[in-house]
Amino acid sequence: MGTAEETPGEEQPWGEVSPDAARRLLVAAVEAFAERGYHATTTRDIAGRAGMSPAALYIHYKTKEELLHRISRIGHDKALTILRTAADGDGGPAERLAAAVRSFVGWHAAHHMTARVVQYELDALGEEHRTEIVALRRKSDEAVRDIINDGVRTGQFDVPDVPGTTLAVLSLCIDVARWFNAAGHRTPDEVGALYADLVLRMVGSEPRK
Amino acid sequence: MGTAEETPGEEQPWGEVSPDAARRLLVAAVEAFAERGYHATTTRDIAGRAGMSPAALYIHYKTKEELLHRISRIGHDKALTILRTAADGDGGPAERLAAAVRSFVGWHAAHHMTARVVQYELDALGEEHRTEIVALRRKSDEAVRDIINDGVRTGQFDVPDVPGTTLAVLSLCIDVARWFNAAGHRTPDEVGALYADLVLRMVGSEPRK
Structure with a gap:
């Protein structure tokens, strides 16, 4: 299982996701969904959390x-x-x-x-x-x-x-x-x-x- | 505990909530929150589900x-x-x-x-x-x-x-x-x-x- 399971309190590093921008967007999405729920989160929210533009998000995720x-x-x-x-x-x-x-x-x-x-x-x-x-x-x-x-x-x-x-x-x-x-x-x-x-x-x- | 617990699959009647309009709004809110999450639900959604206007909702619940x-x-x-x-x-x-x-x-x-x-x-x-x-x-x-x-x-x-x-x-x-x-x-x-x-x-x- 690697080291992720052995690091209490730390979110998983999502090492399998690349490039870095795609990984950062995923981490931002997890945070936003966990805090506000999937339906209350927009792709704009997620891009913003990751410090990226909505257009940059669409390069990696269509929806x-x-x-x-x-x-x-x-x-x-x-x-x-x-x-x-x-x-x-x-x-x-x-x-x-x-x-x-x-x-x-x-x-x-x-x-x-x-x-x-x-x-x-x-x-x-x-x-x-x-x-x-x-x-x-x-x-x-x-x-x-x-x-x-x-x-x-x-x-x-x-x-x-x-x-x-x-x-x-x-x-x-x-x-x-x-x-x-x-x-x-x-x-x-x-x-x-x-x-x-x-x-x-x-x-x-x-x-x- | 009344009969609510003995009725599988049925949502609770909220018998303690009155008048009827306040109860209908509460039932509508439970459904909306359960389906879409609290943050994705608006008071307008809840009023609509209950077949009421937003203004009618505010008579019973301020927020x-x-x-x-x-x-x-x-x-x-x-x-x-x-x-x-x-x-x-x-x-x-x-x-x-x-x-x-x-x-x-x-x-x-x-x-x-x-x-x-x-x-x-x-x-x-x-x-x-x-x-x-x-x-x-x-x-x-x-x-x-x-x-x-x-x-x-x-x-x-x-x-x-x-x-x-x-x-x-x-x-x-x-x-x-x-x-x-x-x-x-x-x-x-x-x-x-x-x-x-x-x-x-x-x-x-x-x-x-």
Whole structure:
């Protein structure tokens, strides 16, 4: 996952976006969407925040929706990589589930502004883009469900409702993006450790270490 | 809690708001804020949705923020009543915690549009109103923490981090408002029952029934 997840409180560097002007516009869009919401933000606002003209913005992004899609796509790709890496990692189901929760929570805490845009503005995506993003979200669900199913199969987990528990685990982690800023006395790592323990309890993991 | 919580998928009737015109404006504001966000909504939009003129709106609400505050206040009052009723109810800590989760989840599922406005637009409240709402949220936290502390005291719960677990329990319930609409194949009651079981596991409730 690189260093972004390990830098609490700092927005992700968007290293995959180039050139520099396109990256600066993306960062400005994240800030504006997070503060005022997608619908209240104009491309003029975004260009202004990035210290650029609206005409310069259009060189890189044809529409405001294209900016949102780019942010959402990068965010969802990261989420899926985090969860898939944990699911396919070494160790038993309990270790892999704890690792998934720790890194997923860490990302939502450290990048809560990006995460809010990614999680709350799905309805603003165009039809085609929304379909693409929903497919990525299904794969993220699958990664967590795979770990839980492994634990049920080996008898280490006791989970009467696997899809419902998968949903609850992801939901618990995602909501960190909503409250994280306000409750500033816990670090992303501390929240990740607490949540990993709570999630192992949710799946009835035995023995608890 | 009245009947509102028992009517899945239906927005709350706002029976406490009168006269009828003021109530219709509030319902219109909830819809507009939930769809487009607070900052993208004008008082003209809200009046239009309610089939009224902007001038008629100003008879009841002086500003858009007054509408948001009214919605937020009513929503937070309901949340606190739900949680306090469960905390002060009959039965042991496990029964009371399960009751709190079932009714809090039920409200967030059945009234997910209102709940989203209440939960996501806190930053848009004016200073004084935000202070008032934050105080109500603290009391809601307290209600859940009281139940968990009771369970720890009687030895029925095993909770190493009471404030962190309280936060997680509330967060899990609140995030239902984000995903509920999309995952339409579970009723609010079904989600409530699933979550009550998961939360009892989170607090290490023994024996599990």
